[in-house]
Amino acid sequence: MTKAELVDAIAKSSKLTKADSEKALNAAVESVVAALKKGDSVRLVGFGTFEVVKRAARKGRNPQTGKEIQIKASKSPKFKPGKTFKEAVNAGK
Numbered sequence: 001m002t003k004a005e006l007v008d009a010i011a012k013s014s015k016l017t018k019a020d021s022e023k024a025l026n027a028a029v030e031s032v033v034a035a036l037k038k039g040d041s042v043r044l045v046g047f048g049t050f051e052v053v054k055r056a057a058r059k060g061r062n063p064q065t066g067k068e069i070q071i072k073a074s075k076s077p078k079f080k081p082g083k084t085f086k087e088a089v090n091a092g093k
Contacts, residue, residue, distance in 0.1 A: 036077055046084040053078045 001009075003025070011021040032050055035042050041051035057073040081089075 044082070046082050048079055048081040048085055051078050051080070052076070 007018055007022045007025055010016065010025060011018045014021065016024065032042050036050060036052050039052060041049055043049045052075050055074045055076055058071050060069050060071045061067070062069055
């Protein structure tokens with residue numbers, strides 16, 4: 001599903017205009033990103049949790065040359081689905 005398809009689905013189910021649905025979606029995404037940038041996690045009960053995990057600096061290998069390289073420490077966003085969400089997805093099997 002693309003962002004445009006998601007906006008259409010939101011508009012249809014909420015009876016908002018597509019423009020308002022897109023604004024709402026953009027605001028939600030921006031809010032999640034802002035919270036993660038601050039180091040907070042975002043918990044949506046029944047859906048899941050967005051959080052930031054820290055990855056330590058480590059040694060890696062360049063696959064083309066085989067030369068050892070140093071990979072910098074970084075932060076990475078992580079999503080952990082909630083129980084209700086997992087059950088809903090698995091019910092569709």
